[in-house]
Amino acid sequence: MDENTIICRCSDVTLKQIRELISQGYTTYDEIKRLTRIGMGPCQGKTCGQLVLREIANATGRNIADLSFHNIRPPVVGVKLHLVAEEAENNEE
Numbered sequence: 078m079d080e081n082t083i084i085c086r087c088s089d090v091t092l093k094q095i096r097e098l099i100s101q102g103y104t105t106y107d108e109i110k111r112l113t114r115i116g117m118g119p120c121q122g123k124t125c126g127q128l129v130l131r132e133i134a135n136a137t138g139r140n141i142a143d144l145s146f147h148n149i150r151p152p153v154v155g156v157k158l159h160l161v162a163e164e165a166e167n168n169e170e
Contacts, residue, residue, distance in 0.1 A: 084132075085125040087118020095129055099136045106130060106146055116147055 080093035090113045098109050106129055109115055115129060116122030122129075126146055134141040 084128050085113070085115040085118065087120055087125075088114040090115050090125070092132070095132050096136070099133060104133055104137050106133065106144065109133075110147060122147060 078092055080091065080096065082092045084090050084092050084095055094113060095109065095115075098112060103109050103112065106116070106126070109129060110117065110122075116126055130141050130144050130146065133139070133144055
């Protein structure tokens with residue numbers, strides 16, 4: 078893969094950035110997540126998470142199955158969109 082390949086489209090993180098962080102000693106998903114916000118966008122790491130884990134596994138020689146992924150935390154309760162829109166209107170006034 079080209080190092081300019083975008084790994085996380087939500088946070089615009091490239092393969093080169095991931096590899097640089099791993100070479101600096103950040104070898105867990107959570108460390109990389111905290112530094113780049115990878116996995117914190119709308120997809121919650123569903124598209125980029127496995128790519129990051131693969132890079133960590135390749136760089137460290139560990140098995141990808143032994144690496145831990147972050148916990149996906151959906152909202153505690155559903156939020157109706159009309160309530161969000163109403164709140165936005167109230168804040169504009």
